[in-house]
Structures are given as structure tokens and as C-alpha cells.
Amino acid sequence: MSATRRPRAGRVRGVPRRPAWTATLTWKAAVFITLMCCALAALLGALVHVSVTRQTVDTSREKALSRLEDVTRAYEAGEPLPPFAAVDPVGLPPSLRGLAARGERGTMVADHEGRPTMWAAGPADGRALAVRVDYSLSARTISGLDQAILGSSVLAIGATLLVGWFAVTRVTRRLHLTAQVARRISAGDLDARVNDPRTKDPTRPQDEVATVSGALDTMASSLQGKLLSEQRFTADVAHELRTPLTGLSAAAELLPPGRPSELVRDRVRAMRALTEDLLEISRLDTRSETVDLDVYALGPLTERAVRASGTGTTVRVVRDARVETDRRRLERVLGNLLANAHRHGRAPVEVTVDGPVVTVRDHGEGYPAYLLEHGPQRFRTESGSKGHGLGLTIAWGQAAVIGAELTFGNAPDGGAQARLTLPEYTDLDADGDDAPPGG
Structure with missing residues (x-):
């Protein structure tokens, strides 16, 4: 995307x-x-x-x-x-x-x-x-x-x-x-193969098309092997870190109050959050996530996600719409977008709901060029603030899971602007009455 x-x-x-x-x-x-x-x-x-x-x-x-x-x-x-x-x-x-x-x-x-x-x-x-x-x-x-x-x-x-x-x-x-x-x-379909019959029989002469097909299959197999190896490594590292981090967190709580203990607890919390993010990315990479779709009114759902983020973000509902989505994953996407806007951008941060489209905008320097060109990349950030580049990566992956389209751009008058377009729900059997939102 x-x-x-x-x-x-x-x-x-x-x-x-x-x-x-x-x-x-x-x-x-x-x-x-x-x-x-x-x-x-x-x-x-x-x-x-x-x-x-x-x-x-x-x-x-x-x-x-x-x-x-x-x-x-x-x-x-x-x-x-x-x-x-x-x-x-x-x-x-x-x-x-x-x-x-x-x-x-x-x-x-x-x-x-x-x-x-x-x-x-x-x-x-x-x-x-x-x-x-x-x-x-x-x-x-x-x-x-x-x-x-x-x-x-x-x-x-x-x-x-x-x-x-x-x-x-x-x-x-x-x-x-x-x-x-x-x-x-x-x-993303790494199992796709051409399987040209001319490439399977070594005694059969191959033309140029068969050569290209064989090269593509070989490249896909090699790429799939490398990606699967990286995914297994990420998942194994995250799983192996969970146990010592749990013990480290418990030990940090036993430290006497003071500045050193606060620093240790802060770093432990950061490492636990990073570990959970790595596990989530690993599940997104393996496409093992399942969605729990339901119909919700997008305006109240967005307001709830903004309140849960605990940030000073203004919400403006231009036109409400009913969407079919997974509430938990949508809140995760909006939460990551809001956290990124407050961490790397500047206030005010605004969220606008216009039909099935949610726009999160800040007034900072905007997204870097590499992100606009290639999308979010893990462990890459060009901001002076803290971050690992995983928040937008998770938001992008979760948006794809719920069937939404997440695009990134910069506003004409400055500031980063993330646009999330959700599948709008249309009830063909409705008799004119408004259905209750959500659940």
C-alpha cells in the first residue's frame, strides 16, 4: 500500500x-x-x-x-x-x-x-x-x-x-x-509460484519465458525463506524476552524509592512495551490475526479512542457514518496515530471524522520523505524524539487487517496528516429507522 x-x-x-x-x-x-x-x-x-x-x-x-x-x-x-x-x-x-x-x-x-x-x-x-x-x-x-x-x-x-x-x-x-x-x-502472497512445467523437467529445453518464470520462482522461494526466518527470529526474541522482563519488572518494584529506581522502572516499562510491539508485528507478519467485525457509529468510537489516549486532542465530526470494523483494532490504530502525532509533531492535534474517513493531523514538520515514499519502516525515525518506528508500522498492519486504507501525507499549510478510510456499512434491509451503534 x-x-x-x-x-x-x-x-x-x-x-x-x-x-x-x-x-x-x-x-x-x-x-x-x-x-x-x-x-x-x-x-x-x-x-x-x-x-x-x-x-x-x-x-x-x-x-x-x-x-x-x-x-x-x-x-x-x-x-x-x-x-x-x-x-x-x-x-x-x-x-x-x-x-x-x-x-x-x-x-x-x-x-x-x-x-x-x-x-x-x-x-x-x-x-x-x-x-x-x-x-x-x-x-x-x-x-x-x-x-x-x-x-x-x-x-x-x-x-x-x-x-x-x-x-x-x-x-x-x-x-x-x-x-x-x-x-x-x-x-504479500509469498506462496505464489508460476510453476512452469518446462522448468520442472531438466531434459526439456527451456525458452526465455521459462527462464524468467524459473528465476521468479527461485527469487520468491529465497525471499520467503528469508522473511520467514526473520519473522521466527523476531517472534522468538520477543517470547524469550518476556520471561526475564517479567522478573526484572517484579524486581524493580522491590527497589527502594528514589531516582535510580524510577529510571529502572521506566526502562523496564519501555522494554516491555517494545517486546509487546514486536510480538504484535510478528503476528501481523504471519497473518495469524483474526478480526471480530461489527457495525459501529464511527464518530462516538473515535471520541472514545481519543479519550482513552489521554491526550489533548480535539475531535470534530463533520458527518458521522456507520462502519463495519473491529473496535479493538481500530482503537489500536487511532491510538498509535495519536501517540505518533503528539510525540513527533506539534500541537494542536486534530481528529476529523467525515463519513467513513478519519483524519489525524498535527502542526509539526510533517512526515519524512522516506515514509511518504515507502510507508512506515521499523526501527527508523528521523525525529529527535524517542521512538522505534513501530507505532506507525503496527497501525498500518492493523488497518490492513480490518480492511481499512491508511495513507500518509503532509498538509498544504504544514503538519503531518494520516488518513484512515474504513469500509462504510450500508444496511439494504433497513426500513428507515436508525440502528443502534455498535455491538
Whole structure:
């Protein structure tokens, strides 16, 4: 739980923000595969189109030139020309007519009477002798080939996208599982593991995702072992200190009255309080605490906790609300917050109840930067007053046990400000009468 609410990154004005799904690996892989398939299909289609078109045109050109040779021999022999041949025919392309006028032969594909035609022309007494070959079948063949290339390219791209989506989704699903487990571990679930089957069989080759999953599981196991060892050490030390402290406390009461005996009793009380705090933190760490939830009016409950603290704290109820909480643990949280405000802050200390939110504020120098950034830390305090940094740590842990949210911040005009938000109780079956608070 973060100690402060950081401002959300806003959108730069004038620059549209892309949807979140565009940043996913699946979308990027789909775009990459699509672009590569389109580029490959375009390249192969162009090569096939050029090759087949060249072959078809060469075949038609050879046929037209062969006919032109036959027609030229017939023209020179004075024989009548066939229907597909003529001298200076209508529809002969001007460029081909000029080529024949210069004494050269050539061919060209052009439309003749609305049909594609292969023309071949050569010189004949200063004029152009030309033959034509129907090119419609060849044109339809090339058009059909282009359509087949386009259709097969679309099918190939679709099939490749389907296979690529399946393969990428399997990888991203494993990555999402690894990220989910990492979030559970960061939230405190140290038993969470990825358990990728590829990491359990040493003979099975591992990919990069399996390597990351195995590393995360190993890190979680190591972290869990260290934390459990620390928790056991804290609990054992606290339990072992209880017995000698009890004897020391009894012995201190037997000392004759005086300043030395008062100092001894004061230190013994401080050590006993520290031991009890360590035991409470140990129980919070092991999550062995159970709650006794009930519905209470938050205003009177807060006033009672302030009176029990014995501090000169003012209470202001802006709007009362009924909350579902554990009264003993809530009083513990408020008591620790009040003690911290009076010990490390400056008067006046104010408690405000506004609906299900309780705010404890002092007028001191405010919380240190490390606390606002990372939350309370044990045995760390930057104040000149006495303290072990356990009060806020216990308050934070107890707030989490009762399902409340405890955040820390500094007021704009100075002073530390702790904000406790409790789950508000709503009675859906109430018939309009006010229920008795608590118990």
C-alpha cells in the first residue's frame, strides 16, 4: 500500500493517446507478421506477374512477327493479304507506324475496336505493312493470374496470422501469468509460484519465458525463506524476552524509592512495551490475526479512542457514518496515530471524522520523505524524539487487517496528516429507522 497518491500522468494536449491494447505484445506481433506477409506476398506476386507477363508477351510477339514475315512474302509476291493484315491499317499505333516508315520492324500491344491486340509492323514501299493478333486470351490469362495471386496472398496472410496469433498468445499468456504471480508476491502472497512445467523437467529445453518464470520462482522461494526466518527470529526474541522482563519488572518494584529506581522502572516499562510491539508485528507478519467485525457509529468510537489516549486532542465530526470494523483494532490504530502525532509533531492535534474517513493531523514538520515514499519502516525515525518506528508500522498492519486504507501525507499549510478510510456499512434491509451503534 502506497503512502501517498501520486498524480496520474496526463495526456499531452493536442496529441491523441493511443489505446492501451496497442502496447501489447500480441498486437505488435500481429502488425509485424501482417507487414512481413504483405511485403513477401507483394514481392512474390510482382515476380510471378512480371515473369508470366513477359512470357505471354514474348509468345504473342513471336506469333505476330511470324505472321508478318508470311504477309510480307505474300505482299512482295503480289498475293492478296489475309483479313488480319493490311497496309497502313486503321488503328495502327502511330509510334509503330513511324517505326515502319523508318524501315524497321516492331511490335506493340494496343486496343483495337475495344479488344487488346498485338500489332506487328514492317516497311512496305515506304508505307507500313501491319498484322494483328488477338491478345484477349493472353490478357485474360494475366488478369486471372493477378486475381489468383491476390486471393492466395490474402489466404496466406490470414493463415499466417492465425498461426502467429496462436503461437504469440501462448507466449503472452505465460508472460501474463508470470506478471500476475509477481504482483501477488509484491502484495504479500509469498506462496505464489508460476510453476512452469518446462522448468520442472531438466531434459526439456527451456525458452526465455521459462527462464524468467524459473528465476521468479527461485527469487520468491529465497525471499520467503528469508522473511520467514526473520519473522521466527523476531517472534522468538520477543517470547524469550518476556520471561526475564517479567522478573526484572517484579524486581524493580522491590527497589527502594528514589531516582535510580524510577529510571529502572521506566526502562523496564519501555522494554516491555517494545517486546509487546514486536510480538504484535510478528503476528501481523504471519497473518495469524483474526478480526471480530461489527457495525459501529464511527464518530462516538473515535471520541472514545481519543479519550482513552489521554491526550489533548480535539475531535470534530463533520458527518458521522456507520462502519463495519473491529473496535479493538481500530482503537489500536487511532491510538498509535495519536501517540505518533503528539510525540513527533506539534500541537494542536486534530481528529476529523467525515463519513467513513478519519483524519489525524498535527502542526509539526510533517512526515519524512522516506515514509511518504515507502510507508512506515521499523526501527527508523528521523525525529529527535524517542521512538522505534513501530507505532506507525503496527497501525498500518492493523488497518490492513480490518480492511481499512491508511495513507500518509503532509498538509498544504504544514503538519503531518494520516488518513484512515474504513469500509462504510450500508444496511439494504433497513426500513428507515436508525440502528443502534455498535455491538
